[in-house]
Amino acid sequence: MRNFDLSPLYRSAIGFDRLFNALEAGQSQGNGGYPPYNVELVDENHYRIAIAVAGFAEQELEITAQDNLLIVRGAHNNEPAEKTYLYQGIAERNFERKFQLAEHIQINGAKLENGLLYIDMQRIVPETLKPRRIEIK
Template sequence: MHNFDFSLLYRSAIGFDRLVNLLEAGQSQSNGGYPSYNVELVNENEYRVAIAVSGFTENEIEITAHDNLLTVRGTHINDQRKRNYLYQGIAERNFECKFQLAEHIQIKDAQLVNGLLLIDLKRVIPETLKPRRIEIK
């Protein structure tokens, strides 16, 4: 893994702190590869995050969005029965995934389908930021 020094950007860039913070946050938000996930571009303004959460129920998964940060937490509710595994190959540990969202990205929907948590996202650009045609009179 490479370490990047962003201090050079701070010296000569004004007003780009958010960009540098995003880069640094992305570098530090490693989940160790668990759980596995995909980020899919559905179309120009829609995305889907698919997270492999087999063994978790809807009640054990929490999805929050705050300040352009999407956080998904999986916490197993204590299972009172004692299990006697002959072989345990399925990870049953808790997890936390964080995704830095771009501006104007909204969460449309979340559903649990066949062990995959599907989170649909949409870029909604405000009317004031959309290009507009000026009529010449």
């Protein structure tokens, strides 16, 4: 029997949680890469991504939403200084993180606080797709 690790898909797909909750039962979490991040379900229709971006200034970060894709980029503006490290454990590399969004997910805003970039999202289902009550005559 073959096992498939769906955790990379789950971690970067916002709004598909109901589907992935069923599929990911019993799956282990893998290494998320750089930079680390959390995806939080605030309530039924609100989500928040928290990305650890310590060392990046606000002007070095870029967030782009196009179609159902959210892209977060971090690029250091300064030239790397010639330094001699005895130990270098802090990553100072540029990054690009992509998140696949479900339909009807809207980005509400972002803020940088204490080395964490927070991106708030909301699922807004159009009125035409919501269930409606039909009167019986």
